[in-house]
Amino acid sequence: MNTLDTSALIAPHGGQLIDLVVPPEEREATLRRAATLPRLVLSARQLADLECLATGVYSPLEGFMCEGDYRRVLREMRLADGTLWPIPVIFDTDASTLAEIGDAAEIALSWNGRVVATLEIAESYRADKALEALAVYGVDDAEHPGVTAVRALGEFYLAGRVRLIDPELHGDFAAYRYTPAQSREAFARRGWRRIAAFQTRNPIHRAHEYLQKVALEGVDGLFVHPLVGQTKSDDIPADLRIRTYEVVLERYYPQDRILLGVFPAAMRYAGPREAIKHAIARQNYGCSHFIVGRDHAGVGSYYGTYDAQRIFETLDPQDLRITPLPFENAAYCTECAQMATRKTCPHPEETWLQLSGSRVRDMLHRGIRPPEEFTRPEVAELLIQGTTIRP
Numbered sequence: 001m002n003t004l005d006t007s008a009l010i011a012p013h014g015g016q017l018i019d020l021v022v023p024p025e026e027r028e029a030t031l032r033r034a035a036t037l038p039r040l041v042l043s044a045r046q047l048a049d050l051e052c053l054a055t056g057v058y059s060p061l062e063g064f065m066c067e068g069d070y071r072r073v074l075r076e077m078r079l080a081d082g083t084l085w086p087i088p089v090i091f092d093t094d095a096s097t098l099a100e101i102g103d104a105a106e107i108a109l110s111w112n113g114r115v116v117a118t119l120e121i122a123e124s125y126r127a128d129k130a131l132e133a134l135a136v137y138g139v140d141d142a143e144h145p146g147v148t149a150v151r152a153l154g155e156f157y158l159a160g161r162v163r164l165i166d167p168e169l170h171g172d173f174a175a176y177r178y179t180p181a182q183s184r185e186a187f188a189r190r191g192w193r194r195i196a197a198f199q200t201r202n203p204i205h206r207a208h209e210y211l212q213k214v215a216l217e218g219v220d221g222l223f224v225h226p227l228v229g230q231t232k233s234d235d236i237p238a239d240l241r242i243r244t245y246e247v248v249l250e251r252y253y254p255q256d257r258i259l260l261g262v263f264p265a266a267m268r269y270a271g272p273r274e275a276i277k278h279a280i281a282r283q284n285y286g287c288s289h290f291i292v293g294r295d296h297a298g299v300g301s302y303y304g305t306y307d308a309q310r311i312f313e314t315l316d317p318q319d320l321r322i323t324p325l326p327f328e329n330a331a332y333c334t335e336c337a338q339m340a341t342r343k344t345c346p347h348p349e350e351t352w353l354q355l356s357g358s359r360v361r362d363m364l365h366r367g368i369r370p371p372e373e374f375t376r377p378e379v380a381e382l383l384i385q386g387t388t389i390r391p
């Protein structure tokens with residue numbers, strides 16, 4: 001055995017890294033058994049949750065939530081056993097599928113025409129979507145993309161332990177698909193103990209770079225971890241986003257102090273609660289610190305600029321081990337001639353170069369590069385090409 005000693009790294013949430021992947025030697029027998037079970041086709045969102053459960057991204061969860069966990073998560077942000085958990089991880093279905101499954105104790109789950117997992121059914125229950133929307137997103141408003149996604153789910157949730165038979169679920173980003181066990185090994189191999197994680201669903205811009213580099217001053221390494229699960233349709237597609245990261249990381253970052261990985265989860269746009277979920281997941285990947293900037297995981301004007309930072313202050317220290325690294329709104333100040341925040345710059349707003357997302361999108365569509373203090377020219381070029389050739 002030449003597995004690396006990862007014991008110097010932060011413990012996973014709940015203490016133990018969960019591994020629900022069927023060992024290679026058992027795969028064939030499990031597949032034969034799964035072929036006899038009722039079969040459901042996974043949605044992209046279910047697949048992402050399944051992968052996160054099976055590889056320990058959602059440790060200590062071992063399956064889709066039962067009603068006791070679901071309701072306590074909604075009410076108190078805790079699992080039934082009291083562990084901090086902010087957003088339900090559920091498997092939705094509808095009444096007619098429930099009737100087809102009947103009293104089967106186990107079902108097979110398929111993706112792209114192949115059986116990839118099994119689910120031992122512990123329970124089924126009716127979703128409480130209005131409560132879920134209010135508790136998780138703070139609003140029950142059809143304009144909110146997270147609420148829209150919840151409303152589109154089936155009316156019933158299936159709960160139970162999952163087993164992932166085939167961990168090769170994707171053809172893309174293969175080089176960056178670290179499981180928590182693999183990122184922990186990668187950190188240990190580099191001798192890192194203090195690691196800052198950066199979550200994003202956007203192409204890299206100069207404020208991201210500023211946050212990452214300030215964080216790098218105080219830690220051993222940076223885990224750049226863009227989300228590649230489902231996002232809303234007007235977000236920039238993941239392949240294009242990753243290309244912007246590749247080019248900037250290669251040219252402007254010390255290679256021995258960064259690791260680029262991809263985060264398979266689907267985006268929820270739940271602001272503060274999602275910030276906690278993002279932090280828990282990165283703790284499971286082995287990171288000791290988590291960057292939370294302005295309006296983290298927010299959308300529109302549903303959340304206050306710093307709500308996603310304040311929610312961490314409401315937690316008991318024993319609830320969460322990973323340390324949030326809060327950052328104020330960062331932008332280029334033309335007087336300071338550098339990136340700045342209110343904490344470091346005395347000049348008025350007018351000296352700050354700030355562009356809204358829609359303004360930048362509009363510029364890119366028209367083939368105009370945003371100023372290089374906002375977006376690096378290499379990134380602007382990639383985005384102009386990608387944005388203008390896409391519908």
Ligand code: ADP
Pocket residue numbers: 199200201202203207208211291292293294295296297298327328329330331
């Ligand atoms: P997300 O939707 O997960 O927040 P983003 O790509 O919008 O993804 O942001 C990634 C991280 O960078 C988040 O922590 C966010 O708060 C932070 N961030 C983005 N832009 C800025 C900025 N101009 N100033 C401070 N923090 C920022």
